[in-house]
Amino acid sequence: MxxxxxxxxxxxxxxxxxxxxxxxxxxxxxxxxxxxxxxxxxxxxxxxxxxxxxxxxxxxxxxxxxxxxxxxxxxxxxxxxxxxxxxxxxxxxxxxxxxxxxxxxxxxxxxxFELAGVTSRAVRYVVSYGRLRDPMAEAEPGVELKLDVDPAWDGPTYAALRRVAVLDFKGTGSPADHERAHRALPEALIEDALAGPWSASLRTRLGFDAPVTSAGALDALPVRPAAVNLKPARMGGVLEALACAERCARLGIDVYVGGMFEVGVGRRQLRALAALLCPDAPNDVAPLVPPERPPRLPVDGSASGFA
The missing domain is CATH 3.30.390.10 (Enolase-like, N-terminal domain)
Incomplete structure (x- = not known):
């Protein structure tokens, strides 16, 4: 970055x-x-x-x-x-x-991109869902997913999960629940599993979202995570999100960009921010309409302005 x-x-x-x-x-x-x-x-x-x-x-x-x-x-x-x-x-x-x-x-x-001296790159993204009883039957096929964890999921449901980049606990679940999810999807980020302790393996895949309201909020996290979700709207603006990203880079914490249901220019600006900071991360900036979901999201690095 x-x-x-x-x-x-x-x-x-x-x-x-x-x-x-x-x-x-x-x-x-x-x-x-x-x-x-x-x-x-x-x-x-x-x-x-x-x-x-x-x-x-x-x-x-x-x-x-x-x-x-x-x-x-x-x-x-x-x-x-x-x-x-x-x-x-x-x-x-x-x-x-x-x-x-x-x-x-x-x-x-x-x-x-010109200001920072970097080249714009197409952005990896995930499609986000709330709780689904049968995720693989209900979620859109062919795209990476960010899923809210349903405590009712059983072993076969976890075993069937595919294309899942982020599992979001929304601050719920026990350490045993978090470890179970990590064992099922060891490469996925386990987001907002706020109650520890965590195994050494899970610590390498912990992500935090809701607690990250500023760069200073990193100090209050219960553990240094693998990654944090940067949401400019929650943080009060892009400058604070950039300050947090810069601090994460110094601490060895990855970042990914998320939105808060932006539907207009804000969504395009999130993609530009993701292209600047973390184009290969599981960014929660998917197009809202399924037919408009390409493998990656192109971002124009030549036009003036934010997006």
């Missing part, structure tokens, strides 16, 4: 003149209720997506976006600090910061 990605982004100048927020919903059969509320904040040409879960939260965000800092800023990092003083919600911070990053990159005529 390029060690200066966060610093290089934070050092970009940015001029913010216009602020707009558009609220809507995207119809998705896979989302509870069939419609995902969403909003897109625009700082001139820069765009970011808010992942708040309710339509009311998006309307409240739209009403507050007028407080976003405007004017000419010598450093994007200073703009972000001023924005954080006015917005406390991590989802709102992440959306505004993503829009400012997109704007600053466009104004500079560059992108993440």
């Amino acid at each position: 390029p060690p200066t990605a966060e610093a290089a982004l934070a050092a970009l100048p940015v001029v913010v003149e216009e602020v707009e927020c558009r609220v809507g919903a995207v119809r998705l059969a896979s989302y509870p209720g069939g419609g995902r509320p969403t909003s897109e904040v625009r700082l001139g040409e820069g765009r970011g997506e808010c992942v708040a879960w309710t339509a009311e939260a998006h309307e409240e965000f739209r009403a507050r976006t007028g407080a976003a800092p405007r004017g000419r800023w010598a450093r994007l990092g200073d703009w972000s600090e001023a924005m954080r003083a006015r917005f406390s919600d991590p989802y709102e911070r992440a959306a505004l910061e993503a829009a400012a990053i997109d704007l600053a990159l466009r104004q500079a005529g560059t992108n993440l």
Whole structure:
């Protein structure tokens, strides 16, 4: 991972003149209720997506976006600090910061890859599912999977699992449950198995997601994991996600990128971040519509902007 990605982004100048927020919903059969509320904040040409879960939260965000800092800023990092003083919600911070990053990159005529001096690569991804009684019968064929573990799974169900890159315990299960999953799928990441102790073998495949809310949150993890899931929306923005990735690189911890049901520009930005940091990791950034799921996700490394 390029060690200066966060610093290089934070050092970009940015001029913010216009602020707009558009609220809507995207119809998705896979989302509870069939419609995902969403909003897109625009700082001139820069765009970011808010992942708040309710339509009311998006309307409240739209009403507050007028407080976003405007004017000419010598450093994007200073703009972000001023924005954080006015917005406390991590989802709102992440959306505004993503829009400012997109704007600053466009104004500079560059992108993440040129700024960091790396070549964009197509991104490996997984398709994520909640609990399924019979995963191999119910999950989409031909793609790598991230599955929420069902405590009702028996031995034959575990034995039948294929193409599973991540098993997510969501903070549940006993150490015996975690070890059983690891024995069944020794190459898969065992995510958010928060209750130890763990065998030496399982420690080499432990992943953490929900507890990783900042770079500093690494200090509170019960053990140094094999990998952590970086979610900019949960962490309050891309700059904090990059800071965490840089710290993980120093500690020898792998990273993979995950989303929080982004349905618009936020999903494309996650792919760009994955292409920058971890193109070969089990990134939870799959296209939402099955026919659009190629073997890997191409990311344009030549266009200006975030995505």
